[in-house]
Amino acid sequence: MTTVLKTEDLRKQFGELTAVDGVSIEIDDSEITSIIGPNGAGKTTFYNLLTGVLQPTSGSIWLRDDGEGGLADITDAEPHEVAQAGLSRSYQITNVFEGLTVRENVRVARISHEKTRLDFRSRASGDAALEADIEELLELTGLTDIADTSCDTLSHGEKRTVEIALALAIEPDVFLMDEPTAGMNPTEVTEIVSLIRELDADLDATFVVTEHNMDVVTDISDRIVVLAEGAILADGTPEDVLNDERVTEAYLGSDSV
Ligand SMILES: Nc1ncnc2c1ncn2[C@@H]1O[C@H](COP(=O)(O)OP(=O)(O)OP(=O)(O)O)[C@@H](O)[C@H]1O
Numbered sequence: 001m002t003t004v005l006k007t008e009d010l011r012k013q014f015g016e017l018t019a020v021d022g023v024s025i026e027i028d029d030s031e032i033t034s035i036i037g038p039n040g041a042g043k044t045t046f047y048n049l050l051t052g053v054l055q056p057t058s059g060s061i062w063l064r065d066d067g068e069g070g071l072a073d074i075t076d077a078e079p080h081e082v083a084q085a086g087l088s089r090s091y092q093i094t095n096v097f098e099g100l101t102v103r104e105n106v107r108v109a110r111i112s113h114e115k116t117r118l119d120f121r122s123r124a125s126g127d128a129a130l131e132a133d134i135e136e137l138l139e140l141t142g143l144t145d146i147a148d149t150s151c152d153t154l155s156h157g158e159k160r161t162v163e164i165a166l167a168l169a170i171e172p173d174v175f176l177m178d179e180p181t182a183g184m185n186p187t188e189v190t191e192i193v194s195l196i197r198e199l200d201a202d203l204d205a206t207f208v209v210t211e212h213n214m215d216v217v218t219d220i221s222d223r224i225v226v227l228a229e230g231a232i233l234a235d236g237t238p239e240d241v242l243n244d245e246r247v248t249e250a251y252l253g254s255d256s257v
Contacts, residue, residue, distance in 0.1 A: 088172030157188030
């Protein structure tokens with residue numbers, strides 16, 4: 001068990017409002033962790049702090065540092081620096097290039113990653129290695145059969161899967177999935193859940209998921225962290241957390257269960 005991501009007393013104020021209120025958490029590489037909470041609990045703000053989209057008011061963020069074997073302080077890093085450091089994110093909204101095919105989208109993401117990496121082996125290995133990497137990503141995410149399809153003709157579920165492939169193109173240590181099943185029909189939900197499980201088994205990346213669909217959360221999580229009013233309300237196994245009365249109370253009156 002190794003800590004791959006850690007926050008210490010992380011806080012974000014928007015004027016008088018404390019959206020993230022002193023969150024200290026250690027994410028372990030052996031678990032799929034879900035971060036849940038009612039609407040307005042601070043999940044998106046927390047993700048935005050982790051990925052450098054927002055700067056914290058106070059506190060710190062640490063990510064596994066492969067070179068040093070410890071944790072690197074990424075508190076002040078810009079989003080592209082956070083991605084380079086190994087923290088990748090798929091967004092709630094689709095962000096694929098609609099006019100390109102699935103393979104072209106993956107190629108763009110992969111090339112931009114290669115360009116930003118100081119990895120001589122990768123640069124020196126040339127086009128054949130790049131193409132092999134692209135095919136592997138397509139295979140991993142089950143997109144091979146639609147690799148030559150233009151993204152503007154894909155279903156919502158397929159586009160979300162392309163997003164996952166794009167996020168994986170940077171070879172993340174930690175993959176933050178922002179509502180992976182949002183807007184999906186039940187069949188697509190089942191497919192994406194199996195994909196997340198397969199990726200978790202096949203890759204070294206550690207998955208952290210925010211999700212409103214509680215069936216999905218229960219299904220995929222080894223650990224659930226509940227945020228309420230910006231602070232950690234509960235943290236434990238799905239069984240413990242979902243039987244915690246304080247969690248039920250936090251959701252009462254909310255339509256986001
Ligand atoms: N840029 C901002 N400026 C001011 N207040 C903000 C801003 N972003 C978020 N907030 C507030 O911070 C609190 C937490 O919002 P956040 O979006 O992080 O919650 P959430 O748990 O992701 O909610 P949801 O599940 O509805 O997406 C809310 O009260 C929200 O209104």
